[in-house]
Amino acid sequence: MGYTTFLLDLDHTLLDSDRSESLAFDYTMRSAGINDPDTYVDVYRKINLELWARVEQGELRPQEVRTLRFERLVEQKKIKADPLQMAEDFVEGLGSNGSLYPGARDVLDQLSETARLALVTNGLSEVQRARIKRLDIEQYFDSIIISAEIGAAKPGTKIFDIVFSELGSPPRNEVLMVGDSLSSDIRGGQKYGIATCWYNPKRRQLDIDLEPKYEISDLYELLKFVGL
């Protein structure tokens, strides 16, 4: 306890990324002349997850995922559409759709009064920057690190080195990494030697060899770490 610095994930932690993705996917498919987007969404999600897992492994760069996911989709589902255009439309749709989870802004408001916050996200620059601007959340963070902008992603150590350096090297025992992803947020924080807090609103089972120091199902639980 007694954390002075919080590293926060964005997708599925503060932001309702499922909603953002489904609206963007719908827009992309309809723009490509496909009127039954729902038929394709499961295949798309599978492809996208596999590609981001490869980014976590360091095998792909985030920027490569942008187009590759639609090249794969078009190929697998034999769709007659231009994957490059789809990638453009999707990125635009992701940036302009999706809200913070209920309560997230209030938690950021209260937490930022007493602690330093950094946003540490694996994602595309143009998507995340558009969201941060539209949602007006930049003010809460002392540092915003987007994997595509620095060429390094969670769970690697380089992204943590960069955020620590931007924050003026706080003592590691005062820093808490908060996120929904075991493979990037929790593994990354654990490897870096900082405490981790797994945001697990759906109360999934812990199925890999990781030990998040804390587990929460509601963002308001973060306030207890700063005595609120």
Ligand SMILES: [Mg+2]
């Ligand atoms: Mg996440």
